[in-house]
Amino acid sequence: MDKKTLDYVVEKTHELIDAQTCSSETRAAAQAWLDAVGTEQEAVETKKYIEELEADIMPIDTLIGFAESDAGAQVFGADKAKDVAAHAKEIKAAGAEFCDCPACVAVAAILEKKDSIL
Incomplete structure (x- = not known):
């Protein structure tokens, strides 16, 4: 993933975590992904994160x-x-x-970059 895309997804992930409407499972997946960025676990956590986002968007x-x-x-x-x-x-x-709640808006923005992320 290029730096511009990574920066965008990190920004949207922080928005997701901060959204009052974010589920605890999605928040945990988002934090796990953030923690894995730049590590050998990044690819594995990215896949899990995308799966969680796809399951949770309303x-x-x-x-x-x-x-x-x-x-x-x-x-x-x-x-x-x-x-x-x-x-x-x-x-x-x-x-x-x-849905257009803050969490779903952030998830949709991240999923728009899915092909660049995986």
């Missing part, structure tokens, strides 16, 4: 379904869940494929 239809479910109402609160579902439908209509 497709927009999944977000809508969750926000409209009882579980979504429990997580967000009933009123906020309705707002989340409405927002997700709005961004889907505008062409969004994924």
